[in-house]
Structures are given as structure tokens and as C-alpha cells.
Amino acid sequence: MLGGIFLGRNGPDHLSFALLIAAMVLSFIPWPYMFIICIALTLLAVGRMFSKNIEQRRKENLVLLRLVNNAKSWYYRISARRQQAKQYRIFKCPQCGQKLRVPRGKGKVSIKCSKCGNKFLRTT
Numbered sequence: 001m002l003g004g005i006f007l008g009r010n011g012p013d014h015l016s017f018a019l020l021i022a023a024m025v026l027s028f029i030p031w032p033y034m035f036i037i038c039i040a041l042t043l044l045a046v047g048r049m050f051s052k053n054i055e056q057r058r059k060e061n062l063v064l065l066r067l068v069n070n071a072k073s074w075y076y077r078i079s080a081r082r083q084q085a086k087q088y089r090i091f092k093c094p095q096c097g098q099k100l101r102v103p104r105g106k107g108k109v110s111i112k113c114s115k116c117g118n119k120f121l122r123t124t
């Protein structure tokens, strides 16, 4: 059983799996010294699994999980902005530079700046 081997040790975690997958993917890169990096990554992954410093390994794993979460929320922000761009046009107030969001497809409209009150005409 896996539990037996890893008793009192860190065991497999996300970061170790990520290192192993990175080693596999990188092994396809035709660079003569790439195998050294792949072996190093694999040893690092295996070393982490058998490490008894569980607290430290858990911290390292949390760093990875946080990075993944940041990447996810960045992606959602970008796609939400893209979605919004389909429905709205952004105009800059010619007077103060404030960015103003106006629904698309309304023809020529008078836009009032929310910051300085300046009015200007734009076609949406």
C-alpha cells in the first residue's frame, strides 16, 4: 500500500506530480542536456515524496496551489473583460481622460462623463 511506504513522510502531492509532468513534457525538447534537467526534476519529485520534513513540503505545495489559483482568477478576469468588450464600448472623456463604458449598438449617443460632467457625442 502507498500509505505504508509513505508513513511519516510527505507522500505524493500536487507539486511532486507537477514536477514529474514537467519532466515528462520537457523530455520531448530536443536539447542534448535536457535529460539532466528531467532527471533532476524526477529526483526532486521523488525526494519530496519521501521527505520527512512534511511541514516544509506542505508550504512548498501551497505556493504551487496559490500560483495555480492566481492563474485561474487571472484567466477568469481576462475572459470576463473579453465578454464585456462584446457588449460595451469604452470611450475616454476628451476633457479628463476618464474611461466610460457605453452599451454597443445604440447609434450616436451623447455621453456624460461621470467624473467631470463633460458631455460629448460618440457612435457606439
Ligand SMILES: [Zn+2]
Pocket (backbone or CB within 6 Å): 093, 094, 095, 096, 097, 098, 113, 114, 115, 116, 117, 118
Ligand atoms: Zn471627464
